[in-house]
């Protein structure tokens with residue numbers, strides 16, 4: 001059973017919003033284009049591994065939590081790609097999307113990737129999963145649940161060549177997941193009852209804490225307006241008779257506002273007043289915007305001039321309205 005669905009990571013949404021809204025000459029534009037591409041590839045790889053896991057696990061006795069985030073007792077965060085809870089063991093999975101050849105130097109705690117003629121160093125997934133494991137070891141002890149902790153570092157890119165790598169924690173291709181799970185099931189006898197596993201799941205869900213994305217870009221540096229997707233976000237659309245119209249390609253669209261409001265939420269503020277809406281999206285009439293805000297069905301706080309609307313996280317999925 002999937003207890004926690006994987007969603008598009010906030011960091012990726014944020015990078016995509018900046019790619020749409022930063023001027024191409026801005027000093028960080030190229031950085032965010034690269035970041036967006038890298039995060040997109042990583043997310044795609046995670047979805048690929050998720051599909052394999054969903055297929056080989058048993059929905060009635062296995063619990064899956066995708067992209068689980070929490071804060072430990074010392075106030076530091078854990079971001080775990082995948083958690084698999086079974087009556088026999090708790091499996092921490094780290095997913096790596098690395099092209100080329102990967103090698104690990106145990107003395108230096110260094111993971112390297114070699115392309116045809118370039119070698120670079122990566123975050124060390126071995127230390128990462130072990131740190132998560134130590135957290136779960138303390139947590140399970142506190143909750144008095146005796147469940148063995150297991151690890152896997154799964155490579156989501158089938159073309160990666162896994163070079164010199166330590167035996168533990170195991171690092172393998174997604175195609176090896178079935179074999180690995182069978183091995184773990186044979187190794188551990190059933191130790192935890194279904195109700196204990198549910199208790200642990202509830203605890204984990206109630207302690208879910210997503211990391212906020214830090215925005216270092218001043219809102220004065222981002223492009224205002226509802227931007228035309230057809231024109232690669234180069235042109236600002238005008239609002240006419242209920243439609244957003246592009247002066248360049250002539251497209252008319254009601255829902256273009258949704259993506260733009262999401263950009264506003266990510267890059268400026270999750271609250272917006274009628275005045276701020278008019279300033280940012282270039283509409284003069286307060287009445288027109290009041291009507292539009294009512295149609296969007298956003299929750300509001302405060303009264304009259306002080307009223308502010310809350311832009312929800314799933315605004316893009318709301319359309320068409």
Ligand SMILES: [Zn+2]
Nearest residue numbers: 228231246249
């Ligand atoms: Zn256009």
